[in-house]
Amino acid sequence: xxxxxxxxxxxxxxxxxxxxxxxxxxxxxxxxxxxxxxxxxxxxxxxxxxxxxxxxxxxxxxxxxxxxxxxxxxxxxxxxxxxxxxxxxxxxxxxxxxxxxxxxxxxxxxxxxxxxxxxxxxxxxxxxxxxxxxxxxxxxxxxxxxxxxxxxxxxxxxxxxxxxxxxxxxxxxxxxxxxxxxxxxxxxxxxxxxxxxxxxxxxxxxxxxxxxxxxxxxx
Amino acid sequence: xxxxxxxxxxxxxxxxxxxxxxxxxxxxxxxxxxxxxxxxxxxxxxxxxxxxxxxxxxxxxxxxxxxxxxxxxxxxxxxxxxxxxxxxxxxxxxxxxxxxxxxxxxxxxxxxxxxxxxxxxxxxxxxxxxxxxxxxxxxxxxxxxxxxxxxxxxxxxxxxxxxxxxxxxxxxxxxxxxxxxxxxxxxxxxxxxxxxxxxxxxxxxxxxxxxxxxxxxxxxxxxxxxxxxxxxxxxxxxxxxxxxxxxxxxxxxxxxxxxxxxxxxxxxxxxxxxxxxxxxxxxxxxx
Numbered sequence: 001x002x003x004x005x006x007x008x009x010x011x012x013x014x015x016x017x018x019x020x021x022x023x024x025x026x027x028x029x030x031x032x033x034x035x036x037x038x039x040x041x042x043x044x045x046x047x048x049x050x051x052x053x054x055x056x057x058x059x060x061x062x063x064x065x066x067x068x069x070x071x072x073x074x075x076x077x078x079x080x081x082x083x084x085x086x087x088x089x090x091x092x093x094x095x096x097x098x099x100x101x102x103x104x105x106x107x108x109x110x111x112x113x114x115x116x117x118x119x120x121x122x123x124x125x126x127x128x129x130x131x132x133x134x135x136x137x138x139x140x141x142x143x144x145x146x147x148x149x150x151x152x153x154x155x156x157x158x159x160x161x162x163x164x165x166x167x168x169x170x171x172x173x174x175x176x177x178x179x180x181x182x183x184x185x186x187x188x189x190x191x192x193x194x195x196x197x198x199x200x201x202x203x204x205x206x207x208x209x210x211x212x213x214x215x216x217x218x219x
Numbered sequence: 220x221x222x223x224x225x226x227x228x229x230x231x232x233x234x235x236x237x238x239x240x241x242x243x244x245x246x247x248x249x250x251x252x253x254x255x256x257x258x259x260x261x262x263x264x265x266x267x268x269x270x271x272x273x274x275x276x277x278x279x280x281x282x283x284x285x286x287x288x289x290x291x292x293x294x295x296x297x298x299x300x301x302x303x304x305x306x307x308x309x310x311x312x313x314x315x316x317x318x319x320x321x322x323x324x325x326x327x328x329x330x331x332x333x334x335x336x337x338x339x340x341x342x343x344x345x346x347x348x349x350x351x352x353x354x355x356x357x358x359x360x361x362x363x364x365x366x367x368x369x370x371x372x373x374x375x376x377x378x379x380x381x382x383x384x385x386x387x388x389x390x391x392x393x394x395x396x397x398x399x400x401x402x403x404x405x406x407x408x409x410x411x412x413x414x415x416x417x418x419x420x421x422x423x424x425x426x427x428x429x430x431x432x433x434x435x436x437x438x439x440x441x442x443x444x445x446x447x448x449x450x451x452x453x454x455x456x457x458x459x460x461x462x463x464x465x466x467x468x469x470x471x472x473x474x475x476x477x478x479x480x481x482x483x484x485x486x487x488x489x490x491x492x493x494x495x496x497x498x499x500x501x502x503x504x505x506x
Contacts, residue, residue: 013286179408180282
Protein backbone atom coordinates (compact mmCIF):
# COMPACT_ATOMS: atom_id res chain seq x y z
CA UNK A 1 0.00 0.00 0.00
CA UNK A 2 2.77 2.47 0.98
CA UNK A 3 4.35 3.77 -2.19
CA UNK A 4 7.93 5.02 -1.87
CA UNK A 5 8.45 5.77 -5.56
CA UNK A 6 5.84 8.55 -5.40
CA UNK A 7 7.79 10.12 -2.50
CA UNK A 8 11.08 9.99 -4.38
CA UNK A 9 9.38 11.41 -7.48
CA UNK A 10 7.64 14.24 -5.63
CA UNK A 11 10.42 15.15 -3.21
CA UNK A 12 12.28 17.61 -5.51
CA UNK A 13 8.99 19.40 -6.25
CA UNK A 14 8.02 19.54 -2.59
CA UNK A 15 11.46 20.86 -1.65
CA UNK A 16 11.16 23.54 -4.32
CA UNK A 17 7.78 24.59 -2.89
CA UNK A 18 9.19 24.54 0.64
CA UNK A 19 11.68 27.22 -0.45
CA UNK A 20 8.65 29.48 -0.98
CA UNK A 21 7.29 28.51 2.43
CA UNK A 22 10.59 29.57 4.00
CA UNK A 23 10.90 32.76 1.93
CA UNK A 24 7.33 33.91 2.63
CA UNK A 25 7.37 33.10 6.34
CA UNK A 26 10.83 34.50 7.11
CA UNK A 27 10.28 37.68 5.05
CA UNK A 28 7.03 38.20 6.92
CA UNK A 29 8.67 37.65 10.30
CA UNK A 30 11.44 40.13 9.38
CA UNK A 31 8.95 42.81 8.31
CA UNK A 32 6.68 41.88 11.22
CA UNK A 33 9.59 42.39 13.59
CA UNK A 34 10.05 45.96 12.34
CA UNK A 35 6.30 46.61 12.67
CA UNK A 36 6.33 45.01 16.11
CA UNK A 37 9.22 47.19 17.27
CA UNK A 38 7.50 50.37 16.12
CA UNK A 39 4.13 49.36 17.57
CA UNK A 40 5.74 48.33 20.83
CA UNK A 41 7.54 51.69 21.08
CA UNK A 42 4.20 53.38 20.36
CA UNK A 43 2.47 51.29 22.99
CA UNK A 44 5.04 52.28 25.62
CA UNK A 45 5.28 55.92 24.56
CA UNK A 46 3.83 58.83 26.50
CA UNK A 47 1.48 59.86 23.69
CA UNK A 48 -2.07 58.59 24.38
CA UNK A 49 -2.89 58.64 20.62
CA UNK A 50 0.10 56.42 19.77
CA UNK A 51 -0.82 54.05 22.59
CA UNK A 52 -4.37 53.79 21.30
CA UNK A 53 -3.29 53.15 17.70
CA UNK A 54 -0.96 50.38 18.85
CA UNK A 55 -3.58 48.79 21.10
CA UNK A 56 -6.12 48.81 18.27
CA UNK A 57 -3.62 47.32 15.83
CA UNK A 58 -2.77 44.48 18.21
CA UNK A 59 -6.37 43.70 19.09
CA UNK A 60 -7.43 43.62 15.42
CA UNK A 61 -4.65 41.44 14.03
CA UNK A 62 -4.64 39.15 17.05
CA UNK A 63 -8.41 38.97 17.23
CA UNK A 64 -9.28 38.14 13.61
CA UNK A 65 -8.25 34.74 12.18
CA UNK A 66 -5.34 34.92 9.75
CA UNK A 67 -7.37 33.12 7.10
CA UNK A 68 -10.05 35.83 7.28
CA UNK A 69 -7.40 38.57 7.14
CA UNK A 70 -5.97 36.99 3.97
CA UNK A 71 -9.40 36.77 2.36
CA UNK A 72 -10.14 40.40 3.25
CA UNK A 73 -6.84 41.71 1.88
CA UNK A 74 -7.16 39.82 -1.40
CA UNK A 75 -10.89 39.78 -2.14
CA UNK A 76 -12.43 42.69 -0.25
CA UNK A 77 -9.82 45.44 -0.66
CA UNK A 78 -10.22 45.42 -4.50
CA UNK A 79 -13.83 46.49 -3.93
CA UNK A 80 -12.53 49.75 -2.47
CA UNK A 81 -9.91 50.12 -5.21
CA UNK A 82 -6.90 48.54 -3.50
CA UNK A 83 -5.84 45.72 -5.81
CA UNK A 84 -2.65 44.07 -4.60
CA UNK A 85 -0.98 41.09 -6.29
CA UNK A 86 -1.04 37.69 -4.54
CA UNK A 87 2.50 37.87 -3.20
CA UNK A 88 2.05 41.34 -1.69
CA UNK A 89 -1.26 40.33 -0.09
CA UNK A 90 0.40 37.22 1.36
CA UNK A 91 3.53 38.88 2.77
CA UNK A 92 1.66 41.98 3.91
CA UNK A 93 -1.01 40.07 5.79
CA UNK A 94 1.41 37.59 7.35
CA UNK A 95 3.71 40.45 8.43
CA UNK A 96 0.88 42.50 9.94
CA UNK A 97 -0.43 39.46 11.76
CA UNK A 98 2.88 38.30 13.19
CA UNK A 99 3.75 41.96 13.92
CA UNK A 100 0.84 42.09 16.36
CA UNK A 101 2.13 39.08 18.28
CA UNK A 102 5.71 40.37 18.17
CA UNK A 103 4.51 43.72 19.56
CA UNK A 104 3.25 41.96 22.64
CA UNK A 105 6.29 39.67 22.91
CA UNK A 106 8.65 42.66 22.74
CA UNK A 107 6.52 44.63 25.19
CA UNK A 108 7.24 41.92 27.73
CA UNK A 109 10.95 42.34 26.98
CA UNK A 110 10.85 46.16 27.09
CA UNK A 111 9.14 46.12 30.45
CA UNK A 112 11.94 43.94 31.78
CA UNK A 113 14.58 46.61 31.04
CA UNK A 114 15.54 48.44 34.25
CA UNK A 115 14.41 52.09 34.13
CA UNK A 116 17.81 53.17 35.43
CA UNK A 117 19.49 51.87 32.30
CA UNK A 118 17.33 54.04 30.05
CA UNK A 119 17.91 57.04 32.29
CA UNK A 120 21.65 56.45 32.10
CA UNK A 121 21.46 56.27 28.31
CA UNK A 122 19.57 59.54 28.22
CA UNK A 123 22.18 61.07 30.52
CA UNK A 124 25.02 60.25 28.11
CA UNK A 125 23.10 62.02 25.37
CA UNK A 126 21.60 59.21 23.29
CA UNK A 127 18.52 60.22 21.30
CA UNK A 128 15.17 58.42 21.63
CA UNK A 129 15.80 56.46 18.41
CA UNK A 130 19.30 55.53 19.48
CA UNK A 131 18.04 54.27 22.82
CA UNK A 132 15.42 52.22 20.99
CA UNK A 133 17.72 50.65 18.39
CA UNK A 134 20.90 50.31 20.44
CA UNK A 135 19.69 49.49 23.91
CA UNK A 136 16.04 48.59 24.17
CA UNK A 137 15.61 46.37 21.08
CA UNK A 138 18.87 44.38 21.57
CA UNK A 139 18.04 43.78 25.22
CA UNK A 140 14.39 42.99 24.59
CA UNK A 141 15.40 40.51 21.88
CA UNK A 142 17.74 38.78 24.31
CA UNK A 143 15.00 38.58 26.94
CA UNK A 144 12.36 37.35 24.53
CA UNK A 145 14.38 35.18 22.14
CA UNK A 146 12.60 31.90 23.04
CA UNK A 147 9.20 33.51 22.38
CA UNK A 148 10.43 35.04 19.11
CA UNK A 149 11.71 31.66 17.89
CA UNK A 150 8.36 30.23 18.94
CA UNK A 151 6.53 32.86 16.88
CA UNK A 152 8.77 32.20 13.86
CA UNK A 153 7.97 28.47 13.88
CA UNK A 154 4.27 29.35 14.19
CA UNK A 155 4.57 31.56 11.09
CA UNK A 156 6.24 28.80 9.07
CA UNK A 157 3.19 26.67 9.77
CA UNK A 158 0.72 29.54 9.33
CA UNK A 159 2.15 30.22 5.86
CA UNK A 160 0.26 27.11 4.74
CA UNK A 161 -2.81 29.38 4.60
CA UNK A 162 -1.51 31.79 1.96
CA UNK A 163 -2.59 29.52 -0.90
CA UNK A 164 -6.07 31.07 -0.51
CA UNK A 165 -4.69 34.19 -2.20
CA UNK A 166 -3.09 32.18 -5.00
CA UNK A 167 0.43 31.73 -3.67
CA UNK A 168 2.06 28.36 -4.15
CA UNK A 169 3.73 26.95 -1.05
CA UNK A 170 4.46 23.54 0.44
CA UNK A 171 0.99 22.58 1.69
CA UNK A 172 -0.72 23.71 -1.51
CA UNK A 173 1.65 21.76 -3.72
CA UNK A 174 1.28 18.70 -1.49
CA UNK A 175 -2.50 18.96 -1.88
CA UNK A 176 -2.19 19.36 -5.62
CA UNK A 177 0.07 16.33 -5.95
CA UNK A 178 -2.03 14.27 -3.53
CA UNK A 179 -5.24 14.88 -5.46
CA UNK A 180 -3.56 14.39 -8.83
CA UNK A 181 -1.85 11.10 -7.94
CA UNK A 182 -4.55 9.89 -5.53
CA UNK A 183 -1.76 9.08 -3.03
CA UNK A 184 -2.48 11.48 -0.15
CA UNK A 185 -0.85 9.48 2.67
CA UNK A 186 2.68 9.43 1.25
CA UNK A 187 2.62 13.05 0.10
CA UNK A 188 1.27 14.54 3.33
CA UNK A 189 3.73 12.52 5.42
CA UNK A 190 6.57 13.90 3.29
CA UNK A 191 5.25 17.47 3.57
CA UNK A 192 4.95 17.06 7.35
CA UNK A 193 8.54 15.83 7.55
CA UNK A 194 9.76 18.87 5.57
CA UNK A 195 7.94 21.28 7.93
CA UNK A 196 9.48 19.41 10.85
CA UNK A 197 12.99 19.83 9.42
CA UNK A 198 12.48 23.55 8.62
CA UNK A 199 11.30 24.28 12.15
CA UNK A 200 14.05 22.07 13.56
CA UNK A 201 16.64 24.25 11.82
CA UNK A 202 14.96 27.45 13.07
CA UNK A 203 14.91 26.13 16.63
CA UNK A 204 18.56 25.15 16.34
CA UNK A 205 19.54 28.61 15.07
CA UNK A 206 17.59 30.14 17.95
CA UNK A 207 19.45 27.95 20.45
CA UNK A 208 22.81 28.92 18.90
CA UNK A 209 21.93 32.61 19.13
CA UNK A 210 20.82 32.15 22.72
CA UNK A 211 24.09 30.52 23.78
CA UNK A 212 26.03 33.30 22.01
CA UNK A 213 24.09 35.93 23.94
CA UNK A 214 24.86 34.08 27.15
CA UNK A 215 28.57 34.05 26.30
CA UNK A 216 28.47 37.80 25.63
CA UNK A 217 26.67 38.40 28.89
CA UNK A 218 29.23 36.36 30.77
CA UNK A 219 32.13 38.29 29.24
CA UNK B 220 27.41 44.09 20.38
CA UNK B 221 30.76 44.08 18.58
CA UNK B 222 29.53 45.04 15.16
CA UNK B 223 27.58 48.27 15.30
CA UNK B 224 28.39 48.97 11.64
CA UNK B 225 26.84 45.71 10.56
CA UNK B 226 23.81 46.41 12.66
CA UNK B 227 23.33 49.79 11.00
CA UNK B 228 23.56 48.12 7.63
CA UNK B 229 20.77 45.77 8.70
CA UNK B 230 18.62 48.65 9.94
CA UNK B 231 19.22 50.51 6.67
CA UNK B 232 18.27 47.43 4.67
CA UNK B 233 15.09 46.99 6.69
CA UNK B 234 14.16 50.64 6.16
CA UNK B 235 14.75 50.24 2.45
CA UNK B 236 12.61 47.10 2.34
CA UNK B 237 9.78 48.84 4.19
CA UNK B 238 9.97 51.70 1.72
CA UNK B 239 9.89 49.22 -1.16
CA UNK B 240 6.77 47.52 0.16
CA UNK B 241 5.06 50.85 0.74
CA UNK B 242 5.92 52.05 -2.77
CA UNK B 243 4.63 48.91 -4.45
CA UNK B 244 1.43 49.12 -2.41
CA UNK B 245 0.82 52.68 -3.55
CA UNK B 246 1.74 51.81 -7.14
CA UNK B 247 -0.67 48.88 -7.29
CA UNK B 248 -3.40 51.05 -5.78
CA UNK B 249 -2.84 53.58 -8.53
CA UNK B 250 -3.01 50.81 -11.16
CA UNK B 251 -6.27 49.53 -9.74
CA UNK B 252 -7.80 52.95 -10.18
CA UNK B 253 -7.04 52.96 -13.90
CA UNK B 254 -8.71 51.00 -16.65
CA UNK B 255 -11.92 50.16 -14.87
CA UNK B 256 -14.95 49.25 -17.03
CA UNK B 257 -12.74 49.02 -20.09
CA UNK B 258 -13.70 46.22 -22.48
CA UNK B 259 -12.18 43.00 -21.11
CA UNK B 260 -11.33 41.46 -24.50
CA UNK B 261 -9.54 44.64 -25.59
CA UNK B 262 -7.70 44.70 -22.27
CA UNK B 263 -6.65 41.05 -22.57
CA UNK B 264 -5.43 41.61 -26.14
CA UNK B 265 -3.57 44.77 -25.21
CA UNK B 266 -1.85 42.98 -22.37
CA UNK B 267 -1.23 39.91 -24.53
CA UNK B 268 -2.27 37.73 -21.64
CA UNK B 269 -5.44 35.94 -20.55
CA UNK B 270 -5.40 35.19 -16.82
CA UNK B 271 -7.46 32.19 -15.79
CA UNK B 272 -8.28 31.18 -12.22
CA UNK B 273 -8.56 27.46 -11.55
CA UNK B 274 -7.83 24.72 -9.06
CA UNK B 275 -5.20 22.13 -9.94
CA UNK B 276 -7.10 19.45 -8.04
CA UNK B 277 -9.77 18.51 -10.55
CA UNK B 278 -8.48 15.66 -12.67
CA UNK B 279 -8.76 15.12 -15.58
CA UNK B 280 -9.46 18.81 -16.24
CA UNK B 281 -6.70 20.35 -14.16
CA UNK B 282 -4.10 18.48 -12.16
CA UNK B 283 -0.38 18.13 -11.58
CA UNK B 284 1.87 15.82 -13.53
CA UNK B 285 5.60 15.87 -12.76
CA UNK B 286 5.11 19.20 -11.03
CA UNK B 287 3.44 20.82 -14.02
CA UNK B 288 -0.14 21.60 -14.85
CA UNK B 289 -1.72 18.90 -16.97
CA UNK B 290 -5.20 18.08 -18.20
CA UNK B 291 -7.92 19.06 -20.59
CA UNK B 292 -8.26 22.72 -19.51
CA UNK B 293 -4.69 23.52 -20.47
CA UNK B 294 -5.21 22.04 -23.93
CA UNK B 295 -8.54 23.79 -24.56
CA UNK B 296 -7.16 27.13 -23.37
CA UNK B 297 -4.11 26.65 -25.60
CA UNK B 298 -6.53 26.71 -28.55
CA UNK B 299 -8.37 29.73 -27.12
CA UNK B 300 -5.07 31.56 -26.58
CA UNK B 301 -3.95 30.76 -30.12
CA UNK B 302 -7.19 32.11 -31.59
CA UNK B 303 -7.12 35.32 -29.52
CA UNK B 304 -3.37 35.72 -30.06
CA UNK B 305 -2.59 35.91 -26.34
CA UNK B 306 -0.62 33.96 -23.77
CA UNK B 307 -2.71 32.05 -21.20
CA UNK B 308 -1.63 32.23 -17.55
CA UNK B 309 -3.29 30.00 -14.97
CA UNK B 310 -3.58 30.94 -11.30
CA UNK B 311 -4.11 28.03 -8.90
CA UNK B 312 -6.41 28.71 -5.93
CA UNK B 313 -8.52 26.60 -3.58
CA UNK B 314 -11.95 26.27 -5.23
CA UNK B 315 -13.87 28.29 -2.58
CA UNK B 316 -11.65 31.31 -3.42
CA UNK B 317 -11.83 30.95 -7.20
CA UNK B 318 -15.26 32.52 -7.79
CA UNK B 319 -14.69 35.36 -5.26
CA UNK B 320 -11.39 36.00 -7.10
CA UNK B 321 -13.26 36.28 -10.40
CA UNK B 322 -15.65 38.81 -8.88
CA UNK B 323 -12.78 40.77 -7.35
CA UNK B 324 -11.22 41.01 -10.83
CA UNK B 325 -8.13 38.95 -9.95
CA UNK B 326 -8.42 37.06 -13.22
CA UNK B 327 -10.34 37.36 -16.50
CA UNK B 328 -12.22 34.07 -16.30
CA UNK B 329 -12.35 30.74 -14.50
CA UNK B 330 -11.49 27.32 -15.88
CA UNK B 331 -12.68 24.77 -13.32
CA UNK B 332 -14.93 23.71 -15.02
CA UNK B 333 -18.18 23.93 -13.04
CA UNK B 334 -21.49 22.20 -13.59
CA UNK B 335 -23.87 24.54 -15.37
CA UNK B 336 -26.83 24.89 -12.99
CA UNK B 337 -29.81 27.21 -12.84
CA UNK B 338 -28.61 28.92 -9.67
CA UNK B 339 -25.11 29.53 -11.06
CA UNK B 340 -26.43 30.80 -14.40
CA UNK B 341 -28.20 33.57 -12.54
CA UNK B 342 -24.90 34.87 -11.23
CA UNK B 343 -22.31 33.86 -13.82
CA UNK B 344 -21.90 33.61 -17.57
CA UNK B 345 -20.94 30.08 -18.64
CA UNK B 346 -19.10 29.23 -21.85
CA UNK B 347 -20.34 26.68 -24.31
CA UNK B 348 -20.17 23.31 -22.45
CA UNK B 349 -16.99 21.28 -22.82
CA UNK B 350 -18.14 17.98 -21.29
CA UNK B 351 -21.03 15.98 -19.92
CA UNK B 352 -21.20 16.45 -16.13
CA UNK B 353 -23.97 13.98 -15.33
CA UNK B 354 -23.52 12.47 -11.89
CA UNK B 355 -22.72 8.78 -11.51
CA UNK B 356 -21.69 6.37 -8.76
CA UNK B 357 -18.14 5.20 -8.07
CA UNK B 358 -17.75 1.99 -6.07
CA UNK B 359 -14.97 -0.22 -4.86
CA UNK B 360 -13.71 -2.63 -7.51
CA UNK B 361 -15.68 -5.87 -7.42
CA UNK B 362 -18.37 -4.73 -4.96
CA UNK B 363 -21.19 -7.05 -6.04
CA UNK B 364 -23.79 -5.38 -3.79
CA UNK B 365 -23.94 -2.33 -6.07
CA UNK B 366 -24.67 -3.03 -9.71
CA UNK B 367 -27.01 -0.11 -10.46
CA UNK B 368 -27.32 3.38 -8.90
CA UNK B 369 -30.49 2.39 -6.94
CA UNK B 370 -28.44 -0.18 -4.99
CA UNK B 371 -27.00 2.57 -2.75
CA UNK B 372 -30.36 2.59 -0.84
CA UNK B 373 -29.73 2.30 2.89
CA UNK B 374 -25.94 2.50 2.46
CA UNK B 375 -23.39 5.16 3.30
CA UNK B 376 -22.30 7.29 0.33
CA UNK B 377 -20.09 10.36 0.00
CA UNK B 378 -19.97 13.52 -2.10
CA UNK B 379 -18.37 16.97 -2.02
CA UNK B 380 -19.77 19.63 0.29
CA UNK B 381 -21.65 22.47 -1.44
CA UNK B 382 -21.26 20.91 -4.88
CA UNK B 383 -23.87 20.55 -7.60
CA UNK B 384 -23.13 16.82 -7.50
CA UNK B 385 -24.17 16.63 -3.84
CA UNK B 386 -27.44 18.41 -4.60
CA UNK B 387 -28.21 15.81 -7.26
CA UNK B 388 -27.30 12.96 -4.92
CA UNK B 389 -29.62 14.37 -2.25
CA UNK B 390 -32.47 14.58 -4.73
CA UNK B 391 -31.82 11.02 -5.94
CA UNK B 392 -31.57 9.75 -2.34
CA UNK B 393 -35.12 10.94 -1.60
CA UNK B 394 -36.49 8.58 -4.27
CA UNK B 395 -34.88 5.53 -2.61
CA UNK B 396 -36.13 3.49 0.33
CA UNK B 397 -34.48 3.24 2.74
CA UNK B 398 -32.65 6.51 2.05
CA UNK B 399 -28.86 6.28 1.92
CA UNK B 400 -26.79 8.13 4.53
CA UNK B 401 -24.84 10.95 2.87
CA UNK B 402 -21.41 11.91 4.11
CA UNK B 403 -20.20 15.35 2.91
CA UNK B 404 -16.50 15.98 2.24
CA UNK B 405 -14.50 19.19 1.91
CA UNK B 406 -12.94 17.82 -1.25
CA UNK B 407 -13.57 14.75 -3.31
CA UNK B 408 -10.13 13.26 -2.73
CA UNK B 409 -11.07 12.64 0.91
CA UNK B 410 -14.22 10.83 -0.19
CA UNK B 411 -12.16 8.62 -2.53
CA UNK B 412 -9.78 7.85 0.34
CA UNK B 413 -12.73 6.88 2.56
CA UNK B 414 -14.18 4.74 -0.21
CA UNK B 415 -10.82 3.00 -0.56
CA UNK B 416 -10.68 2.50 3.22
CA UNK B 417 -14.23 1.11 3.29
CA UNK B 418 -15.77 3.85 5.45
CA UNK B 419 -18.32 4.54 2.70
CA UNK B 420 -19.46 2.22 -0.09
CA UNK B 421 -19.88 4.75 -2.92
CA UNK B 422 -19.04 8.29 -4.07
CA UNK B 423 -21.33 10.37 -6.27
CA UNK B 424 -19.50 12.67 -8.69
CA UNK B 425 -19.57 13.74 -12.32
CA UNK B 426 -18.85 10.99 -14.80
CA UNK B 427 -15.66 12.48 -16.36
CA UNK B 428 -13.97 12.80 -12.96
CA UNK B 429 -14.74 9.31 -11.66
CA UNK B 430 -14.15 7.69 -15.04
CA UNK B 431 -10.64 9.20 -15.02
CA UNK B 432 -10.03 8.01 -11.45
CA UNK B 433 -11.22 4.48 -12.26
CA UNK B 434 -8.89 4.52 -15.27
CA UNK B 435 -5.96 5.63 -13.06
CA UNK B 436 -6.66 3.03 -10.35
CA UNK B 437 -8.41 0.18 -12.12
CA UNK B 438 -7.75 -2.33 -9.34
CA UNK B 439 -9.30 -0.09 -6.64
CA UNK B 440 -12.31 1.68 -8.16
CA UNK B 441 -15.09 1.00 -10.63
CA UNK B 442 -17.81 3.20 -12.17
CA UNK B 443 -21.44 2.07 -11.84
CA UNK B 444 -23.22 2.61 -15.18
CA UNK B 445 -25.49 4.30 -16.09
CA UNK B 446 -25.26 7.77 -14.48
CA UNK B 447 -28.27 8.50 -12.25
CA UNK B 448 -28.38 12.30 -12.35
CA UNK B 449 -30.19 14.69 -14.64
CA UNK B 450 -28.23 15.54 -17.79
CA UNK B 451 -25.97 18.48 -16.95
CA UNK B 452 -22.81 19.90 -18.51
CA UNK B 453 -19.45 21.35 -17.54
CA UNK B 454 -18.56 24.84 -18.71
CA UNK B 455 -15.95 27.49 -18.01
CA UNK B 456 -17.07 30.57 -16.12
CA UNK B 457 -16.93 34.32 -16.59
CA UNK B 458 -18.74 37.29 -15.11
CA UNK B 459 -22.01 38.65 -16.40
CA UNK B 460 -20.57 42.17 -16.44
CA UNK B 461 -21.13 44.13 -19.65
CA UNK B 462 -17.36 44.63 -20.17
CA UNK B 463 -16.75 40.84 -20.08
CA UNK B 464 -19.29 40.00 -22.79
CA UNK B 465 -16.92 40.39 -25.74
CA UNK B 466 -14.34 38.07 -24.15
CA UNK B 467 -16.91 35.40 -23.29
CA UNK B 468 -18.37 35.58 -26.82
CA UNK B 469 -14.90 35.17 -28.31
CA UNK B 470 -14.17 32.14 -26.07
CA UNK B 471 -17.53 30.61 -27.01
CA UNK B 472 -16.70 31.00 -30.69
CA UNK B 473 -13.47 29.02 -30.26
CA UNK B 474 -15.10 26.22 -28.23
CA UNK B 475 -17.97 25.85 -30.69
CA UNK B 476 -15.52 25.75 -33.59
CA UNK B 477 -13.60 23.00 -31.73
CA UNK B 478 -16.84 21.04 -31.35
CA UNK B 479 -17.59 21.22 -35.03
CA UNK B 480 -14.14 20.31 -36.38
CA UNK B 481 -13.62 17.39 -33.98
CA UNK B 482 -10.80 18.91 -31.86
CA UNK B 483 -12.95 18.82 -28.70
CA UNK B 484 -14.03 15.23 -29.33
CA UNK B 485 -10.37 14.23 -29.69
CA UNK B 486 -9.55 15.84 -26.33
CA UNK B 487 -12.54 14.17 -24.67
CA UNK B 488 -11.40 10.82 -26.03
CA UNK B 489 -7.90 11.46 -24.72
CA UNK B 490 -9.00 12.47 -21.21
CA UNK B 491 -12.26 10.57 -20.58
CA UNK B 492 -11.72 7.59 -22.89
CA UNK B 493 -14.84 8.47 -24.86
CA UNK B 494 -16.22 11.39 -26.88
CA UNK B 495 -19.33 13.14 -25.55
CA UNK B 496 -21.97 15.12 -27.36
CA UNK B 497 -22.61 18.55 -25.88
CA UNK B 498 -24.92 21.32 -27.14
CA UNK B 499 -23.43 24.57 -28.51
CA UNK B 500 -25.23 26.59 -25.85
CA UNK B 501 -26.99 25.73 -22.62
CA UNK B 502 -29.84 28.20 -22.46
CA UNK B 503 -31.69 26.45 -19.68
CA UNK B 504 -30.10 24.14 -17.14
CA UNK B 505 -32.03 21.01 -16.15
CA UNK B 506 -30.97 21.35 -12.52
